[in-house]
Amino acid sequence: MYPVTTIHYLALSAALLLIGTVGVLTRRNIVIILMSIELILNAVNINLVAFSHALSNINGQVFAIFVITDAVAEAAVGLGILIALFRNKETVQADEIDLLKW
Amino acid sequence: MDVVIFLIFAIIAVACAINVVVQTHPISSAISLVGVMGSLAVIYLLLGAEFIAAAQVIVYAGAIMVLFVFVIMLLNAGAEATKGRAPMAHLLGPPLLAAFLGILAFVVRRLFPREYTAHFGGFTHGTAKDVGRALFTTYLLPFEAASVLILIAIIGAVVLARKEMD
Numbered sequence: 481m482y483p484v485t486t487i488h489y490l491a492l493s494a495a496l497l498l499i500g501t502v503g504v505l506t507r508r509n510i511v512i513i514l515m516s517i518e519l520i521l522n523a524v525n526i527n528l529v530a531f532s533h534a535l536s537n538i539n540g541q542v543f544a545i546f547v548i549t550d551a552v553a554e555a556a557v558g559l560g561i562l563i564a565l566f567r568n569k570e571t572v573q574a575d576e577i578d579l580l581k582w
Numbered sequence: 583m584d585v586v587i588f589l590i591f592a593i594i595a596v597a598c599a600i601n602v603v604v605q606t607h608p609i610s611s612a613i614s615l616v617g618v619m620g621s622l623a624v625i626y627l628l629l630g631a632e633f634i635a636a637a638q639v640i641v642y643a644g645a646i647m648v649l650f651v652f653v654i655m656l657l658n659a660g661a662e663a664t665k666g667r668a669p670m671a672h673l674l675g676p677p678l679l680a681a682f683l684g685i686l687a688f689v690v691r692r693l694f695p696r697e698y699t700a701h702f703g704g705f706t707h708g709t710a711k712d713v714g715r716a717l718f719t720t721y722l723l724p725f726e727a728a729s730v731l732i733l734i735a736i737i738g739a740v741v742l743a744r745k746e747m748d
Contacts, residue, residue, distance in 0.1 A: 484588045484628075490690050492592045492625070496599055496618075498683070503603035511608045511654055515615050518646065519599055522622055525634070533629040533705045538716045541708055544634050545717065548641055549728045553735035555646050559653045560742035566657050567745075 489530035497523040508573045510565075514558050521551045588628055595621040608654045612647060619643040631708035
């Protein structure tokens, strides 16, 4: 049977990274933009864990833990900003928030 | 057996990820994101990272998704209205995406040897014991810095979401 190699995990990671990037660039709803950023961070985690497995080294998994920590902090602060923004502007669409646009 | 499980869950993960980006209603995107997180947890188990898989389910599929759904319900965000995109994006987008994928595949295949097989059970040092030992010995200072980061994020979220009181 055809074996699973590290390349396959890297391909899965690249697919999630691309889908997340497309989401960040094309969507207007800020909640969905934040979810796409979570997708990108998960792509990083797959890479780290796959290389940890390939090199038989625990360090990659420790870095994956730190990435998860950062993702949690980013989601909490991002959603806090979103709530403050909604209180002032009554919208969650990124293209309607153009206060700094000249 | 490995390849079957990997393919099933990789395809579920990619399909759910595409659904996250394509759905117009935020709740549908959030439910799809839970699917991505769950299938990625299985992928981590295949790679021998038991602790990461458990953390993935608890932190992502549990905590972060509840936070997202809570905020979506709180803001009562409806479906997003689709607007026309620039014609330049239609024209240039697909070829540039294909070129980027090609370059990515070329670089990855050049950098990493193809003969390495990631079979299930090949790496068994991903238990909570091993990860914890690395975290509390080699990575003690980054670990403490991460806890300070979490504290700052908690305070920042509370300050940002608080109602202004004069």
